Amino acid sequence: MGDPSNTLPRLNPHIAALPLYNAGMNIAVARRVSGIDDIAALASNENPYGCSPAVKSVLAQLDPSRYADPACVTLRAALGRKLDTAPERIVVGNGSEEMIAAVCRAVLRPFATVVTLVPGFGLHEIESQANGAKVVKVGMTKDLAFDVDAIIQALRKKPAILFLSSPSNPVGPAVDSEALSRIIAAVPKETLLLLDEAYFEFSDETTPDGLKALADADISYVVLRTFSKAYGLAGLRVGYAVTSDERLARAISSAKTPFNVNGAAQLAAVAALQDETWMRQAVTAMKAERDRMAGRVAALGMFAPKSQTNFLFLDIGSDSMSAFDHFLSAGIIVKPWKENGFESFIRVTVGLPSDNDRFLDALARFKGDASAVSVGL
Numbered sequence: 001m002g003d004p005s006n007t008l009p010r011l012n013p014h015i016a017a018l019p020l021y022n023a024g025m026n027i028a029v030a031r032r033v034s035g036i037d038d039i040a041a042l043a044s045n046e047n048p049y050g051c052s053p054a055v056k057s058v059l060a061q062l063d064p065s066r067y068a069d070p071a072c073v074t075l076r077a078a079l080g081r082k083l084d085t086a087p088e089r090i091v092v093g094n095g096s097e098e099m100i101a102a103v104c105r106a107v108l109r110p111f112a113t114v115v116t117l118v119p120g121f122g123l124h125e126i127e128s129q130a131n132g133a134k135v136v137k138v139g140m141t142k143d144l145a146f147d148v149d150a151i152i153q154a155l156r157k158k159p160a161i162l163f164l165s166s167p168s169n170p171v172g173p174a175v176d177s178e179a180l181s182r183i184i185a186a187v188p189k190e191t192l193l194l195l196d197e198a199y200f201e202f203s204d205e206t207t208p209d210g211l212k213a214l215a216d217a218d219i220s221y222v223v224l225r226t227f228s229k230a231y232g233l234a235g236l237r238v239g240y241a242v243t244s245d246e247r248l249a250r251a252i253s254s255a256k257t258p259f260n261v262n263g264a265a266q267l268a269a270v271a272a273l274q275d276e277t278w279m280r281q282a283v284t285a286m287k288a289e290r291d292r293m294a295g296r297v298a299a300l301g302m303f304a305p306k307s308q309t310n311f312l313f314l315d316i317g318s319d320s321m322s323a324f325d326h327f328l329s330a331g332i333i334v335k336p337w338k339e340n341g342f343e344s345f346i347r348v349t350v351g352l353p354s355d356n357d358r359f360l361d362a363l364a365r366f367k368g369d370a371s372a373v374s375v376g377l
């Protein structure tokens with residue numbers, strides 16, 4: 001038998017060196033590891049209420065034998081009407097994560113620099129590195145607010161892309177109108193602003209709508225939104241990019257695979273847009289639960305920045321992996337944070353009230369155990 005390493009092709013060094021994406025643990029794996037059947041999946045910011053019933057009925061119309069429309073014409077027209085934007089400026093992706101990859105592929109040249117935030121959403125860094133770019137990370141303030149001055153400072157170096165997730169994953173806050181205007185005004189013509197609004201629907205009423213804030217701005221931008229969170233379609237993979245210019249949209253389209261959004265996803269997204277009342281009810285319920293959880297977390301004396309998303313980022317005061325094990329042993333999946341300097345944080349998704357209660361009880365036990373250890377009991 002030959003040596004299998006002899007058959008390894010020469011890999012693209014940018015790809016071979018990529019860090020792994022820190023995906024939440026899968027429910028089947030959690031069942032196997034914990035031996036518990038009833039898992040509370042609170043790691044991936046999904047919608048615990050599922051999706052609109054209109055989505056389920058429209059899926060019966062699917063003809064799996066046909067290729068889906070590669071241009072997503074019906075969905076882009078519906079999005080154009082909703083957002084008051086020309087469909088030619090919209091590109092639909094296999095999740096908004098595919099749009100992050102396609103934007104990087106369309107825009108980045110070898111040795112380009114991009115700016116992202118820390119803590120931040122892993123794919124902003126990973127997709128940039130995959131395209132050979134150097135990633136500069138701007139920290140948040142000590143109390144985990146956006147450091148607008150530091151972002152503006154980083155823009156002076158004219159990076160190819162500024163990635164800004166607002167509301168922030170994993171931290172939770174959103175930039176306010178004044179901060180967003182200052183950032184937009186500081187974006188040089190060489191820089192593309194990628195405003196990732198995956199959690200837009202969960203934000204406060206006073207938080208600016210990025211698309212409106214950018215409408216008259218004379219800069220290149222992409223605003224990302226998704227059907228995975230508020231609309232409850234994470235499993236179907238559909239998100240979209242709204243661009244500042246049709247030519248940018250065409251370049252991003254060329255950088256994706258032609259039949260990237262499958263037929264079920266296209267039908268489902270159109271049906272979901274026709275039933276926004278359902279989405280708004282689910283979001284209202286999740287926001288109320290988020291605020292209830294935040295109150296209990298604060299009462300336990302733990303720090304979690306005020307969230308405008310469907311999750312909380314909390315400092316559990318000890319190693320996030322030991323907390324992950326503690327929650328898993330109670331049948332609860334949370335996301336242990338691993339970025340440098342944030343290894344004592346976990347991110348927990350707002351689930352159904354009963355799952356949130358399980359989490360809060362397990363959190364109180366974790367806190368009790370930790371203080372028992374610290375006083376030497």
Ligand SMILES: Cc1ncc(COP(=O)(O)O)c(C=O)c1O
Pocket residue numbers: 044045094095096097098121165169196198225226227228234237238239
């Ligand atoms: C900030 C942010 N952007 C993009 C995505 C990608 O979402 P999707 O590909 O499901 O649309 C996520 C998913 O968690 C996210 O948190």
